[in-house]
Amino acid sequence: MSHRHFCDFAGHWWECNGAALRRGDTERSVCMCGGCRLPLEDGDHAHCKNRVELVACPEHREEERRRTEEARKEYDRRAAEFGFDGKWARMKALPDGPEKHALAEEIVEWLFGDGDKQEAGA
Ligand SMILES: [Zn+2]
Ligand SMILES: [Zn+2]
Ligand SMILES: [Zn+2]
Numbered sequence: 001m002s003h004r005h006f007c008d009f010a011g012h013w014w015e016c017n018g019a020a021l022r023r024g025d026t027e028r029s030v031c032m033c034g035g036c037r038l039p040l041e042d043g044d045h046a047h048c049k050n051r052v053e054l055v056a057c058p059e060h061r062e063e064e065r066r067r068t069e070e071a072r073k074e075y076d077r078r079a080a081e082f083g084f085d086g087k088w089a090r091m092k093a094l095p096d097g098p099e100k101h102a103l104a105e106e107i108v109e110w111l112f113g114d115g116d117k118q119e120a121g122a
Contacts, residue, residue, distance in 0.1 A: 007057040014057035
């Protein structure tokens with residue numbers, strides 16, 4: 001009995017034969033039911049809740065990996081440009097006060113400030 005996943009990369013359903021490669025993994029792992037925590041290929045999960053898992057399908061997995069990799073590189077580049085590591089270390093070392101507060105705000109703004117733009121481009 002096969003089950004289905006929703007490919008959130010391209011937004012479609014796909015049939016899975018029991019194991020799938022998940023984001024961040026290098027090897028396939030057995031699909032577990034989100035409702036009863038048993039392998040999806042064992043037993044009947046028709047009435048289980050949360051059994052649908054978002055996994056990129058084999059077709060889009062490679063593309064997703066590539067995009068994730070690109071996004072990570074882009075993030076690293078922007079972080080270097082911003083001087084993230086240095087600012088973060090300085091912020092953590094500072095005693096509580098306006099200077100620390102201002103630096104923390106700057107970092108938060110950088111982290112989340114253009115989140116919308118990133119979403120739209122993804
Ligand atoms: Zn599966
Ligand atoms: Zn189940
Ligand atoms: Zn897909």
